Amino acid sequence: MNLFVLSELNPGNKHVGWSVSCSMESTLAQVCNPTFIYPSPNQTLRLFDRFEISDSGVDYLQRYRHRLFKSWFTVDALPTLPEGVNVLLVVGLGPRFLLSIHALGPLLKQFDLRLGYILDGFNPQHLDSTLKDSLDHLFVIGSELAEDVQRLHGISTSFLPLATDVLKQDLNLQHRPIDILSYGRGNQDVHHVLHDRYGKLGSDRFYHYSTFFQPEVHDQQEHIDLLENLLNRSKVSLCFEASDVGRFMGYSPILYRWFEAWAAGCTVVGKKPTGQGVAELMQWENSAIDLPNSPSDWIPFFEDLLEDESTLQRNAERNYREALLQHDWRYRFREMFSTVGLETPETLEEQIKQLRRKAYGMIPSVALSA
Incomplete structure (x- = not known):
């Protein structure tokens, strides 16, 4: 599997809300060796943010987006897809970033599988209708939210909880001032x-x-x-x-x-x-x-x-x-890949074994749930 990640986590982004994206993507880089692509918002999107357009304006702009402008995002350089199974994963905090998928132009159709993952809450009615034909599967952070997205837009959608990178951490029991x-x-x-x-x-x-x-x-x-x-x-x-x-x-x-x-x-x-x-x-x-x-x-x-x-x-x-x-991200990645019929990379399986060895190697003073 060749994984390409269309990421909202532009290196210049300093918003604290993107901490969850940093955690997810740094963990993903350890297990899948993905190619990251960072779209930039174009001038239209900057104007959109500057004037704080109302919800009705959002609906209008989304409905007629293709007539008004091609994409709200631009990509400096498109990757070349190698042989094998090529998977695209679009990751952002809100549904608007999913529109960056259109910045890939004709390349979008060349991916074998196109996935999305929204890492924050949002109004499911604000999901753009063009995404139904552009995404094979969408993951969101709430079960009810997944049901509403699928009901309103007909997009195959699953609940995938957030997580963190636990493997890198050690437990401090000595000094908690x-x-x-x-x-x-x-x-x-x-x-x-x-x-x-x-x-x-x-x-x-x-x-x-x-x-x-x-x-x-x-x-x-x-x-x-x-x-x-x-x-x-x-x-x-x-x-x-x-x-x-x-x-x-x-x-x-x-x-x-x-x-x-x-x-x-x-x-x-x-x-x-x-x-x-x-x-x-x-x-x-x-x-x-x-x-x-x-x-x-x-x-x-x-x-x-x-x-x-x-x-x-x-x-x-x-x-x-x-x-x-x-609750390590590695479990979420395995669930994501399993949901869409992809094999789990060997590196991912090995790091999951490391997580479990670390857990079972702790001093047995607390009963396990698994």
Whole structure:
């Protein structure tokens, strides 16, 4: 199999939301030796973003895209397809990037299989109708979302959960000075309570949280390295389900931060996602702990949890082990290839064996689920 990846992760992209893309594509590069292609948005798309066109305008532009302009993206140089099975995978955060597939022109029809993977939430009605004839299969991060896309557009669509690169990580059990970590999207009510109790000089707890709203960082990889270090030094990571966030359209998928936290050995506290098929992805003790409903109970809850060092350590070992056994990107790639009838590359199978050897080689203080 010769894999070509049409990627939204342009090397100049510094948006923090693309951390999940960095993780996925760096892992994919280790197991499939893909050829990455980075389309650039053309002037039409830049104008589209600048003037923030309404949903009705989006629908109009998508419907008449071919009449107005050939593609919203351009590719500097097209690859030459070698002999063998040539597979195209289009990876982006939202459905609009799937339109970059048209920038390949006549080359698009030469691929034996054309796949898409959208790594974030979106309105299924905004999927472009031209994609039905351009994609053989689409993967999305929610089961209900997959059903709605297939029903609305007739595109063969599957639920493929997010994951992270667990194989590269080792579990830190010795030095976790951060008691509670909160980053990115969070719960402001919980933040205010925690800040009032732990956010002052002299506090007996260390509550670390984001203090900015701007989405760009100076260096994407530097940001990822810093966040991994913070997670690996934190006892608790806050994670809240996202159905109230506009781009998720009421769906409640499991998001990247859950897998990051498990791989780092954090105890996950917040509100569990409720999407179809999510419960099966976190079926082990204390995979996530829901906060009490009453704000008056939050500080006593955290105090009891943080005082229980033996439970925190068991949670860390168990979460890390389950991440090794279930939630590395390599398992997702194998599922993706199996879904569309492709053989699993030998390198991928060998690295999955490494994950399992690493999990079963841990000190057996926590029961396995697999």
